[in-house]
Amino acid sequence: MTELQVRSGKATLTGISAGHGETVIFLHAGVADHRMWAEVIPRLAGEYHVVAYDRRGFGSAQATPEAYSHVDDLLAVLDTAGIDRATLVGCSQGARIAVDFALAHPARVRALVLIAPAVGGAPGPSTFLPPVEALLEELDAAETAGDLTRLNELEARVWLDGVLAPAERVRGARRELFLDMNGAALRAGSMGDEVTAGPAWPRLPEIQAPTLLICGSLDFPHVAQRCLSMAEQLPRAHFREMEGTAHLPSFEEPEAFTALLMDFLTSLDTA
Known part of the structure; x- marks a missing residue:
């Protein structure tokens, strides 16, 4: 390699x-x-x-x-x-x-x-189920506030766990790697x-x-x-x-x- x-x-x-x-x-x-x-x-x-x-x-x-x-x-x-x-x-x-x-x-x-x-x-999609809508609104709020740590956690909830699954469904090293990769992207700027x-x-x-x-x-x-x-x-x-x-x-x-x-x-x- x-x-x-x-x-x-x-x-x-x-x-x-x-x-x-x-x-x-x-x-x-x-x-x-x-x-x-x-x-x-x-x-x-x-x-x-x-x-x-x-x-x-x-x-x-x-x-x-x-x-x-x-x-x-x-x-x-x-x-x-x-x-x-x-x-x-x-x-x-x-x-x-x-x-x-x-x-x-x-x-x-x-x-x-x-x-x-x-x-x-x-x-x-024109609409989402109420629990999904609430989760997406929470994500938008974290992004608006510039809270990158919270935003990273919520994006793990949405994209890694899945909106149709329980929170923290995926744990351990795989979750830590996601947070590291996405955290770096969130901090990279334009x-x-x-x-x-x-x-x-x-x-x-x-x-x-x-x-x-x-x-x-x-x-x-x-x-x-x-x-x-x-x-x-x-x-x-x-x-x-x-x-x-x-x-x-x-x-x-x-x-x-x-x-x-x-x-x-x-x-x-x-x-």
Whole structure:
């Protein structure tokens, strides 16, 4: 396993690279960094070339505020590492970047694995159940007050435990790692203005790459609904639910997730 450093604009993106073969690039969620894949990467590195990196404002990445594009940053990762095309595995905001990249650079994408995906222009829920609404209001209040410690704890409640599960469902080292990753992101400050792509939702049928959609059963209900809708719109997609996990199923259950991922990658190898 080697350290990865990629210069893109005024940023230095940092991460790791391991293994040989077809490339799989991991794109972390907006409440984590590349360490969320730490238990998945060694399971793949024996058969694939695996890359995971920290985006601007996360982990050990360094950046001076400027106008930037996550799609351009990902392109810089591929070009710097000499990668012609890759399977992109993205969670939440990482999945949004994967979708935007697939639309902008289809020839560079072998396949997509989208976990609890955010998608530009996707319809969102109009209402939440009262307990969920109360939790989200508490989170907004902590953010408004600038109470980063409380905000970090509440985001662990929402994204790690899951809004449909008891508080502190996930404990121990996994929870401590979440709080460390997300706490660093909350303290990072502004990276400048993100130049975003146009809405990807109406363009989903353009994506021809084989796609695996995954969500946890304890996540927001609209995430599963979004995955099901995407499975209908994407020409070569199928959906799997990971029972008993929330918004970060690959982080919660890396062994079960890796099994799904390996089955999908093997299907690409034999197609």
